[in-house]
Amino acid sequence: MNLSELTIHEAHELLSKKEISSEELTKAVLDRIDKVEEDIKAFLTIDKERALEISKKVDKEGDFSNPLAGIPVAIKDNICTKDLKTTCASKILANFVPPYDATVCEKLKSEKAVIIGKTNMDEFAMGSSTENSGFFATRNPWDVDRVPGGSSGGSAAAVAADECIFALGSDTGGSIRQPASYCGVVGLKPTYGRVSRYGLVAYASSLDQIGPITKDVRDCAIVLNAIAGWDEKDSTSVNLPVPDFTKSLVEDVKGMKMGLPKEYLGEGIEPEVREAVLSAARVFENLGASVEEISLPHTEYALWAYYIIAPAEASSNLARYDGIRYGVRAKDSDDLIDLYKKTRSEGFGREVKRRIMLGTYALSSGYYDAYYLKAQKVRTLVKADFDRAFEKYDVIIAPTAPTPAFRIGEKTGDPLKMYMSDVCTIPVNMAGLPAISIPCGFSGGLPVGLQIIGKPFDEATVIRAAYTFEQATDFNTKKPAL
Amino acid sequence: MEFETVIGLEVHVELLTKSKVFCSCTTEFGGEVNTHCCPVCLGMPGVLPVLNKKAVEYAIKAALALNCEIPEFSKFDRKNYFYPDLPKAYQISQYDLPLARKGYIEIEVDGKPKRIGINRIHLEEDAGKLIHEEGKSYSLVDLNRTGVPLIEIVSEPDIRTPEEAWLYLNKLKTILQYIEVSDCKMEEGSLRCDTNISLRPKGSDKFGTKVELKNLGSFRAVRRSLEYEERRQREILEQGGVIVQETRRWDEARGITIPLRSKEEAHDYRYFPDPDLVPIVIDREWVEKLKSELPELPDAKKKRYMEEYGLPAYDAGVLTASKALANFFEECVSQYHDPKTVSNWVMSEMLGILNETGREVDEIPFKPEQLVKMLKMIDSGTISGKIAKEVFRDMFDTGKDPEAIVKEKGLTQISDEKELEKIAKKVIEENPKSVEDYKKGKEKALGFLVGQVMKETRGKANPQLVNKILKELLG
Ligand SMILES: [Zn+2]
Numbered sequence: 003m004n005l006s007e008l009t010i011h012e013a014h015e016l017l018s019k020k021e022i023s024s025e026e027l028t029k030a031v032l033d034r035i036d037k038v039e040e041d042i043k044a045f046l047t048i049d050k051e052r053a054l055e056i057s058k059k060v061d062k063e064g065d066f067s068n069p070l071a072g073i074p075v076a077i078k079d080n081i082c083t084k085d086l087k088t089t090c091a092s093k094i095l096a097n098f099v100p101p102y103d104a105t106v107c108e109k110l111k112s113e114k115a116v117i118i119g120k121t122n123m124d125e126f127a128m129g130s131s132t133e134n135s136g137f138f139a140t141r142n143p144w145d146v147d148r149v150p151g152g153s154s155g156g157s158a159a160a161v162a163a164d165e166c167i168f169a170l171g172s173d174t175g176g177s178i179r180q181p182a183s184y185c186g187v188v189g190l191k192p193t194y195g196r197v198s199r200y201g202l203v204a205y206a207s208s209l210d211q212i213g214p215i216t217k218d219v220r221d222c223a224i225v226l227n228a229i230a231g232w233d234e235k236d237s238t239s240v241n242l243p244v245p246d247f248t249k250s251l252v253e254d255v256k257g258m259k260m261g262l263p264k265e266y267l268g269e270g271i272e273p274e275v276r277e278a279v280l281s282a283a284r285v286f287e288n289l290g291a292s293v294e295e296i297s298l299p300h301t302e303y304a305l306w307a308y309y310i311i312a313p314a315e316a317s318s319n320l321a322r323y324d325g326i327r328y329g330v331r332a333k334d335s336d337d338l339i340d341l342y343k344k345t346r347s348e349g350f351g352r353e354v355k356r357r358i359m360l361g362t363y364a365l366s367s368g369y370y371d372a373y374y375l376k377a378q379k380v381r382t383l384v385k386a387d388f389d390r391a392f393e394k395y396d397v398i399i400a401p402t403a404p405t406p407a408f409r410i411g412e413k414t415g416d417p418l419k420m421y422m423s424d425v426c427t428i429p430v431n432m433a434g435l436p437a438i439s440i441p442c443g444f445s446g447g448l449p450v451g452l453q454i455i456g457k458p459f460d461e462a463t464v465i466r467a468a469y470t471f472e473q474a475t476d477f478n479t480k481k482p483a484l
Numbered sequence: 485m486e487f488e489t490v491i492g493l494e495v496h497v498e499l500l501t502k503s504k505v506f507c508s509c510t511t512e513f514g515g516e517v518n519t520h521c522c523p524v525c526l527g528m529p530g531v532l533p534v535l536n537k538k539a540v541e542y543a544i545k546a547a548l549a550l551n552c553e554i555p556e557f558s559k560f561d562r563k564n565y566f567y568p569d570l571p572k573a574y575q576i577s578q579y580d581l582p583l584a585r586k587g588y589i590e591i592e593v594d595g596k597p598k599r600i601g602i603n604r605i606h607l608e609e610d611a612g613k614l615i616h617e618e619g620k621s622y623s624l625v626d627l628n629r630t631g632v633p634l635i636e637i638v639s640e641p642d643i644r645t646p647e648e649a650w651l652y653l654n655k656l657k658t659i660l661q662y663i664e665v666s667d668c669k670m671e672e673g674s675l676r677c678d679t680n681i682s683l684r685p686k687g688s689d690k691f692g693t694k695v696e697l698k699n700l701g702s703f704r705a706v707r708r709s710l711e712y713e714e715r716r717q718r719e720i721l722e723q724g725g726v727i728v729q730e731t732r733r734w735d736e737a738r739g740i741t742i743p744l745r746s747k748e749e750a751h752d753y754r755y756f757p758d759p760d761l762v763p764i765v766i767d768r769e770w771v772e773k774l775k776s777e778l779p780e781l782p783d784a785k786k787k788r789y790m791e792e793y794g795l796p797a798y799d800a801g802v803l804t805a806s807k808a809l810a811n812f813f814e815e816c817v818s819q820y821h822d823p824k825t826v827s828n829w830v831m832s833e834m835l836g837i838l839n840e841t842g843r844e845v846d847e848i849p850f851k852p853e854q855l856v857k858m859l860k861m862i863d864s865g866t867i868s869g870k871i872a873k874e875v876f877r878d879m880f881d882t883g884k885d886p887e888a889i890v891k892e893k894g895l896t897q898i899s900d901e902k903e904l905e906k907i908a909k910k911v912i913e914e915n916p917k918s919v920e921d922y923k924k925g926k927e928k929a930l931g932f933l934v935g936q937v938m939k940e941t942r943g944k945a946n947p948q949l950v951n952k953i954l955k956e957l958l959g
Contacts, residue, residue, distance in 0.1 A: 082530045095529065102523050104530060203529040208759035236532050237762050315759055318562050321573030322527045326625065342566055365564070365754035374756060 005030035006164040007481070010073055010221040013167055017066045017073075024072025027167070028057035028116055031074040035118075035165045038484050043140050044150075044160040046079050047087050048119040057116045069224045071114040076166035078157050079120040080127055081212065082201040083107050086117070090203050091135040092125045094323045094349025096330050104201020105236065106170060106212050106229045113228050118166055121156030125351045126320060127177055127205040129153050130423045133414055134353045141410070142184060143482040144448055148407040151181030151423075157215045158185040162482060168225055169215045174205050175308055176403070176427025178213045179439035183402035183451025186441045186480065188222050188468070189215045191427075193459045194434035195240035197226075198233030204319040206312035207238075209431045218478055219440060219469040223247035226461060242459055250465040253473045256290030259395045260467075265301035266400035266426055278443030278450040279401045285474055286399070286467070296395065298387040303380045304429040309421060310364045310377035311432075316354075317361030323349060356417065385433040392457045397467050401426050402439040402451030426453060436461045438468045441477035449477070486686040487721065489714050490694075491643035491679060493706075495656060496634050497666045498610060498674040499542040505609050505633035506533030506576065513672050517615075517626040525631035527571030532760050535560075539633035540764065541774065542665040543583050543607045546635055548775050549663045550602055550656075552587030559763040560607075564754045568625050569612040579755040582606035583635075583764075589659070590783060591651040592801075600652050601640030610634045629673075641680075641691065646710035653677065653703050654805070658782050662807045670702055677706055682727070683717045692717075693727040697741060699734050709734040713741055785810055793823035802831055808845035809835075815852035820859055829855065833873065837880050849883030858886035870943050871895050899946045901953065904937070907945070908953050911936045922958055930954060 005027050008016070016022040032050055039045060053074065060072040077083055080090045082100040084107070089095045103111065110117065124134035132140040132155025140155045142148040143163040150159040154171030158181035161169050171178040173191035182189025190213045197212045204210060214225035227248065232241040262283055267276050283293045325331030325345030332344035350358070364373035391398060403423055413420040430437045435455055442452035452471070456464035472478055504511055507524035524531045547554055561579035587602035612627035637656065643649050657668040657675065668675040677700050682692035695713060700706045712734075717727055732741040780788070782804045789800035804810045809830070816826045834855075838845065858875060861867050867875060867890055878889045890896055898904060911933055912919055922929035930951070937950045 080530075088529070090529070098529065100523075100528065100530070102528075102531075200532050201530040204760075206759075235534060237534055238532075238760065314756060318564050318574050318754070318756070321564060321566065322529070322571060324566065324568075324573060326568050327526060327571060328528065338568065362754065365756055367752045367754070370754075370756070 004034065004164065006034040006167075008167060009217045010069060010167055010224050013073055014066065014069050014071075017071065024057035024060045024116060025054065027072065028053050028074050028118065031118060031164075031166055034163070038143075038163050038165065041141060041146050041484065042143055042159050042163050042165065043138055044121055044156040044163065044165055045076070045119045046089060046091060046122050046137060046156070049086055049117060052086075053116050053118040060114050060116065063114075065114075068113045070110065070228055072116060073167050074116045074118045075110060076119055076121050076157055076160045076169040077107065077117055078123055078154050078169070078171045080123060080172055080203040080205070081106060081170060082203065083117060083120065086120065088120065088203070089136075090126045091123045091137060092323075092349065092351070092354070093136045094325075094329050094345070096136075098329050100201070102201065104212075105198035105233045107201065109229055110170075115228075121154070121160055121169060123156055124153035125354050126203070126316070127153040127172055127174055127210075128316070128353050128357055130176070130180060130420050131408070131410075131413065132156060132181070133410065134351055136351050139410060142407045143484055144186060145407065148409055148448070149184065151184035151403070151407060153177040153181075154189075154215065155181045158182050158187055158189065161185070161187045161215050161217060163484060164481075168217070168221055170212055170225075170229070171215045172202055172210055172212050173427075173431065174209045174211075174312060175431050176424040178215060179427050179437060179451065179453060180403045180424060182215055182439040183449065183453075184407040186449030186477070186482070187215055187217060188219055188438065188440050188478065189213065190222050190226060190438045190461070190464075191430065191436065192226060192230060192461055193240075193436040194431075195238055196436070196459060196461065197229050198231070198236040198239045200233055200235040204315070206315040207319060208315060209308075209312060211431075219438075219465060219472045220248070220251055222438065222468075223251055223465050226465075240459070245462055247462060247465055250462040251469045252466055253470045255286055255467055255470045258286075258291040258397065258463075258467060260286055260291050260293045261296035261391050261395035261398045262293050263296050263298045263301065263391075263398060263400055265298055270404050270422060270425065271401060272405045272445065274443075274445035275401050275403070275405060275450050278445065279399070279452060282442040282452045282471065283399060285471060289470060289474060291467075293399070294395075296391055296398070298384075298391060298429070300380065300383045300387050301429055304384045304432050305421065305425050307377040307380035307384070308428045308432060309360065310373050311381065313357040313361030314364045314374050315361065317358045317365065320350075320354065320358055325349070353417070381432045384429050388429075388433045388435060388455075396457075396463055398455040400453045400455065402453040403427070406445045406448035406450055430455055434458060436464050438464050440468045440472055441480075442471070442475070443477060444480075449480075485722070487683040487718055488686045488688070489644055489681065489683055490641045490691060491646070491649050491681045491710060492641040492694075493639040493643065493649060493652060494678045494680075495637045495639075495653070496676040497546070497637065497660060497668060499539055499633040499635060499665055500667060501536060501538045501542060501633055503536055503538075504631035505536050505539045505607070506631055509631065511632045513674070515628055517624070518628065520628040521630070525571070526627060527573075533576060533758075535761060535764070536633065539607060540583070542633070543605065543635045544766070544771060545663050545774055545778065546637075546660060546665050547584030547587065547605045548771070549659050549778055549781055550584075550587040550589060550605065550637070552584035552602060552605055554584050554766055554771050555581065556766055556768070557581060557763060558583050558766065560758045560761045561755045562758045565751055567611070568623070569614050569627070569630070571612070571627060571630060575609060575611065576758055576761070577608035578606035583766075589652055589655050591648060591655055593648060593651070598648070600642045600648070603638045603640050605635055605637050608634050608636060646707045646714065649679065649710055650703055650707040653706060655782070658805055658807070662779060662781055679706060679710060681710055681713050681717070683714070683721060693729050695727065695729070695741075696731040697734055698731060698744065701736060705734055705736055708739065709741060712739065716741065789823075793817065793827075795823060795827055799824075799827045799831060802835070803827060806845060812845060812848070812852055816856050819853060819856045825859060826855075829859070829876070833876050837877065841880075848880070850879045854879060854885055861886060861890065865897055865899060865946060866890065867895055868897050868943060868945075868947060871897070895944060897946050898941055898944045899949055901949065904945055904949055904953050905957070907937055907940050908950065908957055911940065912954075912957060919958060930958075
């Protein structure tokens with residue numbers, strides 16, 4: 003078996019017993035990248051020399067008590083890494099090297115994880131296929147003619163193709179869960195406020211959240227342990243105790259009450275996806291959980307409200323990219339306004355421009371009440387739907403995405419169709435809830451993801467349900483043939 | 485037709501916190517360009533603001549001193565616009581839920597108190613500065629000031645004359661300096677003022693079209709620009725013209741206002757709640773605590789000076805107009821029995837020299853004790869009042885103790901009767917005409933003779949004694 007196929011906990015065991023070294027593991031991963039990256043194109047930057055250097059240093063210190071010590075990790079390119087280019091897959095930041103680490107990177111580094119590179123994504127996390135990267139598209143390891151999902155497509159593809167042991171992604175409307183689903187790996191979006199956003203380049207600040215993309219649920223719990231917690235640098239992070247999530251890795255859903263919202267199984271959901279989710283529900287029932295159909299009546303409005311709120315915040319968050327202080331500045335401008343216009347016209351891609359315009363419009367005087375304010379009200383209603391459901395149920399199960407991975411180019415001409423691929427994940431961001439995507443079946447040889455949604459700050463129950471399902475099935479053990 | 489002027493003021497004041505409002509950089513004025521900066525105030529990708537509690541505290545203190553209400557709930561909003569001195573391309577400010585509302589400042593108009601309402605006070609971050617170099621086709625950006633906490637104080641349109649605007653500003657500055665939340669130095673930009681002014685027919689309750697004035701570098705400029713603008717608008721209205729709603733720039737050198745390009749005001753700031761910051765919930769107990777910690781404010785102090793020290797309103801007003809001056813005065817009074825004497829010296833001699841030399845109260849090179857020592861030297865007859873003025877001047881120039889000055893310069897009063905008698909005799913001999921006049925009953929002549937003795941002694945003679953001796957000699 004190739005070392006790059008190891009999970010975190012498998013690698014950790016071997017490292018602890020000194021049966022392998024971090025350098026060997028890192029080399030194996032880098033070799034794997036050499037071998038498959040041409041087909042997958044998951045990385046924007048591979049930090050080969052430094053990764054090897056750090057792995058050697060970790061080996062030399064010889065302390066592998068930390069579960070992430072010596073483990074190669076890939077970081078989505080919208081998470082700032084000190085002295086390592088962070089582009090958000092945008093031409094406008096093509097040359098940006100942050101002088102600081104995101105809090106999550108600081109934490110990973112203090113746990114001695116080995117950052118091997120930065121992964122491709124939809125530009126500024128705006129997209130659902132990683133085709134909106136300002137540099138190139140990433141391909142799905144299960145079928146290189148298909149998209150890996152997005153926006154964390156590079157991270158999900160890298161994990162699925164064993165180009166890293168685990169990865170970090172970010173999720174604003176499904177950007178961790180949907181690519182995890184498309185690539186047949188595990189992806190968790192924590193509760194809003196659970197993980198510090200400091201150093202995550204903002205797309206939509208009230209929705210963004212960093213989370214793990216891993217090969218199994220145990221790894222997911224291990225990574226969440228490492229990155230969760232209040233951060234004084236992020237006022238929206240929440241000062242609550244962080245439980246040891248590996249304690250939730252128990253095979254037990256007896257008596258657990260699960261809601262299955264009918265709105266997530268209706269029109270637009272591919273029959274094979276619906277079937278996979280329904281059989282997952284039966285698996286849970288067989289394990290002693292109860293599954294009941296429920297209704298989240300405002301689900302259909304969530305997507306449209308999201309496409310007001312997220313672009314509105316984005317229009318303001320992305321205004322700083324003006325070519326004045328950092329990033330790429332357009333040449334030969336006549337005056338200040340011309341400099342702004344040229345820099346931003348040349349620097350941003352189509353989808354980013356579309357959302358900046360959408361958001362600017364939604365916030366403009368005279369339209370604010372009709373759009374932004376109304377969307378916020380919808381958001382409150384969406385959240386109230388979940389609150390009501392969680393009075394009775396422990397978790398909610400649903401498909402992660404309405405279809406498996408689609409073909410490259412299939413939806414690029416139709417943004418609305420593209421937006422629909424996040425219809426099952428967006429409501430969860432609007433409500434700020436934790437949710438995981440785990441493999442639950444295949445459709446035409448492509449992985450299908452099951453989404454398990456939890457109460458605020460109750461990642462523990464989500465992990466327990468996911469772990470129990472994973473132990474009872476073998477979907478996560480299947481690997482793409484590359 | 486008679487017109488009534490309506491003026492409103494928007495004052496921005498930098499708070500004296502040690503660090504910036506959303507990061508830990510220093511707020512110190514000056515410094516090498518772009519050295520008081522960090523990723524947060526530079527608006528780099530991925531950084532987040534964290535509110536400085538001290539800035540909220542200072543803003544609340546200011547609001548309390550200005551008689552405002554402090555709502556329990558407040559939040560920050562983003563004010564979006566592009567400019568190179570604004571790194572994030574939005575300013576974190578407050579839109580619909582400011583920190584404070586509904587206050588007032590009391591000024592004195594024609595000897596009567598008048599309240600000028602304060603509509604709101606909100607907390608926000610300052611922008612950086614552009615540096616334009618002569619003859620260069622580019623501008624440079626200095627972001628040291630970016631993120632320094634500012635409060636914006638918006639008055640109600642209660643001001644009726646440029647003089648009232650000037651009084652309002654002075655009072656505002658005094659109060660903020662008293663509570664030590666800002667140094668209010670207009671020349672360093674820690675206090676900035678924009679105004680708006682409109683005219684309406686007297687008796688009308690509708691507002692006229694208002695004009696906003698910018699580029700006001702001093703309180704004097706505020707007053708002059710308003711006077712100019714009042715005149716300009718009246719002339720237009722009297723000729724049946726219409727006022728254009730616009731922003732005008734004060735040209736200090738030419739003493740006129742000039743329209744700014746209207747393009748610059750066509751802003752839609754697209755305010756929306758800043759998702760990076762949580763709403764502020766103001767604890768009532770904290771507000772009460774801050775309120776109880778406020779020092780005695782100028783109006784209260786003035787009243788106390790009148791009641792406790794028996795000072796005239798004018799004296800009390802002048803002395804309390806600056807906290808430093810009031811402190812100086814009070815320290816003297818705590819060591820000296822007669823407040824009025826202290827007040828006279830502080831108001832005439834001390835302020836006179838300060839005005840003349842352009843120095844501030846905190847630059848006075850001697851301590852209140854030393855002024856008291858000098859006053860006591862007058863009382864004991866060691867020096868005359870006239871000599872004291874010379875000593876006082878010397879104290880200002882050298883910072884030396886009055887005793888040392890008197891000793892060094894030999895300024896001790898001559899109270900030796902024999903010595904004075906000798907000089908008096910000489911003066912009588914040399915001025916027979918005056919002696920004759922005196923004897924004929926011209927009391928004034930005695931004054932002249934006393935003056936001559938003082939002259940002979942270079943002012944050192946004890947004047948009461950000289951008077952007595954001359955009278956005796958002349959029978
Ligand atoms: Zn700073």
